[in-house]
Amino acid sequence: MVTLENISKTYNEGALTAVDKVSFEVKKGELFGLIGPDGAGKTSIFRMLTTVLLPDGGNASVNGLDVVTGYKEIRKQVGYMPGKFSLYQDLTVEENLNFFATLFNTTVKENYDLIKEIYVQIEPFKTRKAGKLSGGMKQKLALCCALIHRPTVLFLDEPTTGVDTVSRKEFWDMLKRLKVQGITILVSTPYMDEATLCERIALIQSGKIMSIDTPAAIIKAYPEPLFAVKSEKMSVLLQDLRKQESVKSCFAFGEYHHLTFQENSPEVQPSLRKNLEKLGHAAIELKEITPTIEDCFIQLMNH
Template sequence: MVSLKNITKTYNHGTVKAVDDVSFSVEKGELFGLIGPDGAGKSSIFRMLATLLIPDKGSATVAGHDIVNDYKLIRSKVGYMPGRFSLYPDLSIEENLDFFATVFNTTVKENYHLIEDIYVQIAPFHKRRAGRLSGGMKQKLALCCALIHKPTVLFLDEPTTGVDPVSRREFWEMLKRLRQQGITILVSTPYMDEASLCDRIALIQHGRILSIDTPQGIAAAYPNSLYAVKATDMPRLIHVLSTYYPHMHSYLFGEVIHLDARGMGGYNLPDELTQFLTAEGFADIEVKPIAPTIEDCFINMLVRHDT
């Protein structure tokens, strides 16, 4: 349903490369995630696929249509939810929906079955102006407007940024139900925990794809042993770990420090490290092996890329 081949996009007369030779494809009915921090190039990719930007190099198709030559056809087949709330703040929920339905020459009634599960949550406020809605309700209204013309492909650019945890969870439940209706969904997010909710993901940084696989496949490909380390005086612990030889990459991860034991084959790391930290004056020391998360995999790829 979506295919990119060597897509490149630059800004500021070619001095800033936002998207750098990106290629990937998305199958029909797939929930595909583009995962990376702000500035990684996610929005630029989505804007090109939604025919709002023209690539400098490369080509792409959406639903079999070229994003440059067939932009009118693509716009009738896709739903696009940009990162910033872009509906009309002075119009009510009801008026925004009616407007977008009219733009696509349809009616809310005709495609109500697509948005029913979402709309019932905001229906009690249907007369309220969109600009006065909470973040979660704005998100639901924007999704309704993106679906009202029955798109075959849905582009959602960081739809859960700035939304409370409950609304985030509800939103992903909505996406699962939409996927069951055969809609192909591409979603971008900076939240690594959302990666596991996708069928496949692409990790992206500085406009380049680092890896594409299922979330489980990316986690299983983690190349090193990973440990969680905890002790008294955590600020000092992160500094002392940097002096340990042989050197291992470590970083704060919630209430613990994650330690990448690259090249530590043959070491009994928990015992060796516990002895070292005891000698350094730490108490209540815990060193235990853990399974890597998507965030650990992303950090490891960045470290390998930088070195």
């Protein structure tokens, strides 16, 4: 459905490479996540696929249509929710929705079944100006407007950035229900914990794809055993662990620090524990864990 072959984009007359020969494919009906921090090139990729930005190299197509030559047709078939709120702030909720329906030669009534579940949540505020909505409601309205012409491919650029945990969960539930309707969804996010909610993901950093696979396969490909460790003094523990000869890498990870060893022999754990006790650490907990996508991202960034 969406294909990218060595797509590149540079800015400032070539001085800045935003997207560096990126290739991947999103299958029909798939929920595909582009996971990476700000400046990784996510938005440039979205803008090229939605035909609002020309690539400098490579090819890309959406529904079999080339993004450069087939732009008119692509625009009719896709829905795009940009990262920046782009609806008309001085039009009401209802007016925005009607406006976008009219642009695509359709009516709200005709496609109401598709947006109904989302729209009912903002319907009580339908006469309110879009600029006066809360973040969560703006996000829901923007999604309705992107869906109103029944697109076959939906591009969502960081829909959950700056949104709190509760609204983020609600948003991902909505996406799952849209997927059931057969819509292909390409979504980007800087939140690594959202990666597991996608069927397949691409991890992207500095314009380059570091890995593409299912979240489970990316986690499985983590190259070495990973351990979680904690003690009563976490800040000191981090510094002490980094000084240990047996420790290869160590970084803070919420309640625990995550670490890998230089060598994974049976003695390495008890001997680390002993060393930490000698350094005055109490209530030490050390256990092997399954990596998260964020662990994988950090590992890939460092190689």
